[in-house]
Amino acid sequence: MRIKMLVMDVDGTLTDGHIYMGPDGETMKAFSCKDGYGIGQMLPGMGVVPVIITGRSSKIVENRARELHIEELHQGVADKLPLLREIAKKYGFEREEIAYIGDDLNDWDCLLYCGLTACPQDAEAAVKEIVSFVAPRDGGKGAVRDFIEYMAKL
Numbered sequence: 001m002r003i004k005m006l007v008m009d010v011d012g013t014l015t016d017g018h019i020y021m022g023p024d025g026e027t028m029k030a031f032s033c034k035d036g037y038g039i040g041q042m043l044p045g046m047g048v049v050p051v052i053i054t055g056r057s058s059k060i061v062e063n064r065a066r067e068l069h070i071e072e073l074h075q076g077v078a079d080k081l082p083l084l085r086e087i088a089k090k091y092g093f094e095r096e097e098i099a100y101i102g103d104d105l106n107d108w109d110c111l112l113y114c115g116l117t118a119c120p121q122d123a124e125a126a127v128k129e130i131v132s133f134v135a136p137r138d139g140g141k142g143a144v145r146d147f148i149e150y151m152a153k154l
Helices: 033-046 059-067 080-091 105-113 125-130 143-152
Strands: 005-008 049-053 072-074 098-101 116-119
Touching: 005 033, 005 080, 005 143, 033 049, 033 059, 033 143, 049 080, 059 072, 072 080, 080 098, 080 105, 098 105, 098 143, 105 116, 105 125, 116 125, 116 143
Parallel strands: 005 049, 005 098, 049 072, 098 116
Antiparallel strands: none
């Protein structure tokens, strides 16, 4: 069955997991251009809908999602699986048609639910044991692109 949707976590997956805070509370995150190319240029040609579901909320992530034309951006989500199921139903996708990449235990239920799963090289050990693909690169350093390239070969 073909993958029709890629769901991505942010902190530790699309970023390196570091949150930089300045003295006035401003935050900064770094994203990989390699991941951006995969999401913005490769996924549309593959017919795959990009989705972000993340536990934190950030204007930075909103800006990056807009830049990559990700319409399905969901922030501040503590329990990700119910929302993932709702999005899948909205698009009429079966769980086998959904790919998910995440790095930590808050992604666990989604990783068990989806048909194709991945994590960055520096993900938590327990997560690495249950995914279909462990990216050769760390989160925020091209791991999502690695997964997209893996998906393109299926």
